[in-house]
Structure formats: C-alpha cells, structure tokens
Amino acid sequence: MTDREIELEQEHVTGLYARVDALRERALAGSEDADAAAVRRAEVERLAAVEHGLCFGRLDMADGRRVHIGRMGLFEGDEALLVDWRAPVAKPFYTATAAVPEGVRRRRHITTRGREVVALDDELLGSGGDGDVLVGEAALLAAVTAERTGRMPDVVMTLRAEQDRIIRDENRGVLVVQGGPGTGKTAVALHRVAYLLYRHQHLRGRGVLVVGPSRVFLEYIGQVLPGLGENSVVTSTVVGLRPDLVVDRVDPPEVAEAKGRIGMAARLAAAVRERVVVPDHAVAVEFEGQVLEVTPAEWEAAVGKGKASGLPHNQGRLVFEREVVEVLAGRLVEGMEGVVLDDGGEALDGGDADGRLSAADLRGLAAAGVVVGEDLGPRALLDEVDRGLLRDSLLADGGLREVLEGVWPVLSAAEVVGGGGAWSGDSGSEASWSAADVALVDEVEALIGGGRVVFGHVVVDEAQELSAMEWRMVMRRCPSRFMTVVGDLEQTGSVSGASSWGEVLGPFVGKRFEVAGLSVNYRTPVEVMEVAGAVLAAHREGVVVPRSVRVGGEVPWRVLVERGEVVGWVGRFDGAVVASDGVVEELCRGLPGRVVLTAREAKGLEFDSVLVVDPVGILGGRTGVSDLYVAMTRAVRRLGVVCVGEVPGELMGMVEFGG
C-alpha cells in the first residue's frame, strides 16, 4: 500500500473525527433542562464509545461509488461521510466474495490507532482489479491473534459472512445460533442486538435483555454493545432477573435438577390452587351486630366465579370476594326491607305482591322521610349508591376479611415456595434461596399475579444451561417471543440443561424456531481443538468440532502430579486455572490473585493461557465430559493439563510436559 493511499485515507478519517467533535460540541452546548441534559449526556457517551475504530472499512463499487463504513452514520448535508455498518449498503463489506462480488470492486480494511490510519488492507473482487496485491484475511488474523485484554472486543471490523447472515436475519421469532466453542456465538448475538436496535426503532422503547451465565461473563461482554454505539441494553443472569431474592444457599445437584424439571410448573400450580378451600358447611359472618350466613352452595358459586375469571390467584380473589360481598349485601338489604315491613305489620302501599318494596317504593318512602331500620340510621335511598356503600363497608370489615382469607387467601410467592418445602425436601425460609428456587418463586409470582418487566427482544446466551423452569421465567419476560438463543448442546454443563433445542423451545413456540449454525472457531488453535475434541469423541459418536482458523499455537501438554504437589505445580505456570470442584478452593487459597475457576464459572470466557487442573475430578461430575471440553476450549494460545493422581484415558494422546 502506498504512503499516498494512507495519506488520502487519513484526510477522510480526520474529517470524520472533526465531524464527531462538532456533534459533541453541539451536545454539550444544549439547554440546561434536566431531561434534555440526560439525553445529551447519553449522546456524549455514545460518541466517546465509537471513538476507537470509528471508520474501519471502505467499499469501492463497480459503478464508481465509494462508501466508507464505520460504527455510526455521519452526514454532511445529504452526503454520507460514513455509513453505519448496519445499513444495507454496508452489507457487502461482510458478504461479498470474488465469486459473488455484489457490485463491489474493492473492499478495504482500514486499521487505525487512535485517530491515525496505520494500515490499509485491500481485496479486489470481480473484474475491476487495478493490479494491487491481494491481502485478504490479514485483518481477521490480526484480530484473532491479538493479545486478550480481559474484556471481549467487538468484531465489527472482521465479521465473517456466516456470522453476518445471522446478525441480519430478518426472522421475527426465535432464532437459535448453534455452534461449537469459539465460533463467535456470543459475538454474533451481541452484534445482532445492535443491528436489531438500528433496524427496528420500536425496540428502543421496549428494551432488549441479554441473559448470560454469570456476572463475570456479563462483565466480560460488557464493552461490546457500548462500542457499537448501544448503551441501553440490559444484561442479567437468570437469577439476577429477580434482584429482590437473596440467593445464599446451594442445592445438591440432584435437588437442583429436580427443581428445574418442567413437572414443577404443574406442582406449583396445584399448590396455589389447593390454597383455595371451599367450606362444606355454612359459615356465619358477623357484621354490625347482625349474623349473616353464607351457604356451601354460595361459597362454591363465588369460588367458581373467581376461578372462571381466568385471572391469576390474587386477582381472582378480588372477583371471589366481590361475589361473597354481593351475597351478604343482598342479605342485609333483605333484612332492612324486612324491618320496614315489620314496622308496618303488613305490606305498605305500593309494595310488591309478595309484600316487598320495589326500589321505586323505597325511594318514594325515603323522600317522605321514612326511617328504614334503627341501627342503619335514616336512609335516603336504597339504590346502587347505597348498595355500593354497603359493599364497601362489608369489604373493609376485619371479621369478614378473616373469613375470606380462610377460603381464598391472598398469597405471596415466597410463602408458597418457601413454606411448603414439598419440592425441596427442606423447609426453606422466606429470606434465603438457592439459584434453582428463583425460577420457582418467579413461577408462583406469575400464578398469583405479580408484575414483571418485559422486553421487546431477549438474547439467551449459553442457553443450553437453562433448566425448563428457568426457560419459563425467561419466556415470561418476552411475550413477543422475538428472541436470539445462543448455545452449544455439546457444552451443556448444567444438570438441568438442554439436550435438544426442539425439546427446550417446543413448549413455548412449537416448531416455530429456526436454527442457524456457525462452523469456524476463531478462538482455539487447531492443536488445542484436537485434544479437546478427543475428549468428546471418546464419549459421543460422530462428534464434529468446529474448524479452527488459528494454526501454530503451542503444543498443549499434560503432566501427572500427586495430590500434595498440585498448588506448587500450578504456581510454576502463568494463566487462568480451570479446576475440579475438589481442588478449586485449595488453589484459590494457595494462589491468591490468580484467576481460578470451575468449568461452570469459565463458561463463555477465554484466556491466553489456560491450565486445566484435575481432569479426572472434572470428568467425575454429573456433566463431566462437557465440563472438561469447556475447560480446555477456553484457551486462546496455550493449554496445559495438570492431572492429579491419574491421567484419564481421554487425555492419553496429549504430549507429556517437557517430553
């Protein structure tokens, strides 16, 4: 690439940054109105976030047009100085090939450091070549071999065609992104969110939620969307969707699994239903010195009305209590009318054939100043207003409320899940929950009518980990079922996790979901993939691991040590440690300041160097094979395995340390 070309590109890029600076000045100079100030602050933040790599590409079209592509659109009047990567014109930047050039003559990757253009990388497509050398994949290789910073980078500069297709997929239902480790599933899902927010402006108002497996993971991916100019996406773990619940207990695996099963939904529904008990005898209610009776048939009818309303339990209770109050109010009115009759000894003028007064009669009497009953005082009217007042005072009556509570209690989710203990075998207290309890409490909350925030689009990452009950919890927050579900069934590490997408999604969307596959691994070098793949292959037939773009990493090694030597051995090497449950605490204590994780905690993360410790222990867990596969595929560059006491058969093929 000639220096002159870089100079010309620099001129354009300098002009773009000047434009961004002008926009920032304008945002800073707005009015002092509080709402407007918040909008301006967000705009300033957005402009700061797109600073790095603002412009990263250029398309020279066969028809002579030239389009610069970057993190946001920038205009001078009608002229687009920079086109947002999400705009339709930018699409060929990711998908054009020599075979199908999509009208592109030249695709240029522009590398900047700060505001300075440092490299250009051109590919000539179609027939319009001008003799420049083809460099092609350089930008991608630079990106995948770059030193990791501990935060996931965005990959908007080097998205691959198979990834771009998923990002721009127009499916408005559930889109499943399935792919092996390191294929960019997480990256793709996050870029898809940015794309959807750009394409479907209404989503900005409805909100987008990204659900991930752990707080560490959410922290790790936290910079991707802001870097793409999107600051308003909510990220959470499943448990974090209920910040009101304190999770401080750990269930044994078999208990967690039982709590996650779909059968829990029916059991919880039954538990709520069974809290409504129709009395099989007449119940006396005292009100203002009178004893009123509600018969079993009347209870039955009132409960029936409550249930037939189809409302959640606590709202249904309102229908039920209205019905009971209606019965009692009727009874009271009857009594009052009886008083009028008794006073006269016989039916007064204008009464009905059965001796009762019509409403019109009563109004007439009231107008004439007739007193209806002594303890109710002078009655002007016994019309709807009076009945209404009567109903209200019945509803507010402590005695009656107690009776109603006995038949159809107002429930709290905590009391239903924590109090019963039927599902967990323990007696749980309201203030202390396990992770698996959270989905149960949320389920009951839905049954009894608690409110929840819903979103216009929901991304579920590491989706193979969710239990059936957790899926219900997530689905409740996405009534539109507009979702991106990301996962790898080979990596299922939760005892309640998924074994088939149809099984997982069927109950919510039937067959109406699409699966898109990713096949190329951008993280793990070939050498690591080979030994990790052998672990899977030893247990599952026909396993295909993704093809790695990176070759020439260091050869992964294994070493056999005694139990007592583990901490010492691990201490000799750099890198993140992924260890079995059996040794993880000892390593944490023995190696302060080191990253030490279980396989479950390492989900979705990556590190330049990884040491897997105690593979036999990891394999011994309930999802051991997947766990070991996940642990080994976290490595970007180097992998070492420290075997404790024994080398598992699955790793026999690995090279011995120093050998």
Ligand SMILES: Nc1ncnc2c1ncn2[C@@H]1O[C@H](COP(=O)(O)OP(=O)(O)OP(=O)(O)O)[C@@H](O)[C@H]1O
């Ligand atoms: N097109 C790309 N260009 C450059 N880097 C990429 C590209 N796609 C993915 N990567 C990088 O590959 C690594 C793996 O991506 P990501 O974490 O999204 O994979 P994943 O499929 O979610 O992995 P896993 O299932 O193992 O957690 C990341 O460092 C990501 O930045």
